[in-house]
Amino acid sequence: xxxxxxxxxxxxxxxxxxxxxxxxxxxxxxxxxxxxxxxxxxxxxxxxxxxxxxxxxxxxxxxxxxxxxxxxxxxxxxxxxxxxxxxxxxxxxxxxxxxxxxxxxxxxxxxxxxxxxxxxxxxxxxxxxxxxxxxxxxxxxxxxxxxxxxxxxxxxxxxxxxxxxxxxxxxxxxxxxxxxxxxxxxxxxxxxxxxxxxxxxxxxxxxxxxxxxxxxxxxxxxxxxxxxxxxxxxxxxxxxxxxxxxxxxxxxxxxxxxx
Amino acid sequence: xxxxxxxxxxxxxxxxxxxxxxxxxxxxxxxxxxxxxxxxxxxxxxxxxxxxxxxxxxxxxxxxxxxxxxxxxxxxxxxxxxxxxxxxxxxxxxxxxxxxxxxxxxxxxxxxxxxxxxxxxxxxxxxxxxxxxxxxxxxxxxxxxxxxxxxxxxxxxxxxxxxxxxxxxxxxxxxxxxxxxxxxxxxxxxxxxxxxxxxxxxxxxxxxxxxxxxxxxxxxxx
Numbered sequence: 482x483x484x485x486x487x488x489x490x491x492x493x494x495x496x497x498x499x500x501x502x503x504x505x506x507x508x509x510x511x512x513x514x515x516x517x518x519x520x521x522x523x524x525x526x527x528x529x530x531x532x533x534x535x536x537x538x539x540x541x542x543x544x545x546x547x548x549x550x551x552x553x554x555x556x557x558x559x560x561x562x563x564x565x566x567x568x569x570x571x572x573x574x575x576x577x578x579x580x581x582x583x584x585x586x587x588x589x590x591x592x593x594x595x596x597x598x599x600x601x602x603x604x605x606x607x608x609x610x611x612x613x614x615x616x617x618x619x620x621x622x623x624x625x626x627x628x629x630x631x632x633x634x635x636x637x638x639x640x641x642x643x644x645x646x647x648x649x650x651x652x653x654x655x656x657x658x659x660x661x662x663x664x665x666x667x668x669x670x671x672x673x674x675x676x677x678x679x680x681x682x683x684x685x686x687x688x689x690x691x692x693x694x695x696x697x698x699x700x701x702x703x704x705x706x707x708x709x710x711x712x713x714x715x716x717x718x719x720x721x722x723x724x725x726x727x728x729x730x731x732x733x734x735x736x737x738x739x740x
Numbered sequence: 741x742x743x744x745x746x747x748x749x750x751x752x753x754x755x756x757x758x759x760x761x762x763x764x765x766x767x768x769x770x771x772x773x774x775x776x777x778x779x780x781x782x783x784x785x786x787x788x789x790x791x792x793x794x795x796x797x798x799x800x801x802x803x804x805x806x807x808x809x810x811x812x813x814x815x816x817x818x819x820x821x822x823x824x825x826x827x828x829x830x831x832x833x834x835x836x837x838x839x840x841x842x843x844x845x846x847x848x849x850x851x852x853x854x855x856x857x858x859x860x861x862x863x864x865x866x867x868x869x870x871x872x873x874x875x876x877x878x879x880x881x882x883x884x885x886x887x888x889x890x891x892x893x894x895x896x897x898x899x900x901x902x903x904x905x906x907x908x909x910x911x912x913x914x915x916x917x918x919x920x921x922x923x924x925x926x927x928x929x930x931x932x933x934x935x936x937x938x939x940x941x942x943x944x945x946x947x948x949x950x951x952x953x954x955x956x957x958x959x960x961x962x
Contacts, residue, residue, distance in 0.1 A: 640790060641825035641878075645885060646815035646841040655828070731810045733790060 570629025624664025664716030
């Protein structure tokens, strides 16, 4: 791929804060009480991206695959913590999330390298790994958030199914299915509408940086299709593993519904 | 003795629900009666291990329920929950789901007739039934397991007096035709008198008294 150069001044970055001010103003005006979250999000995005920029630069300079693995492992652990915050209603959600993100990240990167889509070099694996883990995290978090609501709302139905001698896996099956759908549908929908009502980030970045639009589109297609696989793996593992945590080994709902 | 509960204690969210409770339930028709919040539905769920006690033990036909295969126990001791909770699909789908777990063929017509429903209900969408019809469909579904014991959690609490009488006569007819024991939970002592030979009266997670229905309820009414 042809290397393209672009320089962004700090002044230009600072100017984009005007749009953040608009978001804060909307929150204050309509009393959504999100202004604090918006400020935290802006500060965190700035600190985290600057820090990761230096880390990526160091990994590119070292050109060492082991460091890529370490970086992705750190992202997986942080991703699992972050997703757990959205899955408060799921008992012991951290380990299923860690397994889901870890397997989704490792298997997806392994496959894109094995299929010859990307060369095993830090300059490809770091950005792709970051996207894969990020999307896998969102999918797993949405899926487990839904699973927590499902089990809370449908406890009676689940227990009624257990009462027929069904296993825990059978009783929670319909809820797991709906949660899996929730976790993956957003990416499927955005993949459907991509190019029509939504330009994905990689393509926008490459176009802004002056790349050939056809190259930008090809790379974007690879990423979108890769993400579909990783998101499916992540949501599937997270929901399947976490669903067990709602039950005792004797197929009892841990927090039974009020009679 | 069908069930024996020995010094059973259970808390939920830190609040005691059953306090050092001991009770017996013989074969035949039993009722667990008491005001709402007295712990009677929780007691019912102990009988097929939908919950386990924190301390004490529950015996079914003389054997600790924890020593039995839990899934086989639930097929033999079938529970009809208070809130109608049918699976998506037709009533027939629900009957087949249950029958599959008991490894039997679902004779939908017979099961529906036992629960007082017309055979045409097999094709009806479970989500479109009235509360009374759902209650009967749940009864038919529990019967598809061919259970030895039926646990009934307030089966008539959401019904008007006419529908309640119809369900009561269905249950009586059921006992006459099938060799099945019933444990019925109710807050209504009059219903306990009509439906049971043996009554366990509960209050605040404890057994107040237990014994033959005629004696106990006669005393309570007097």
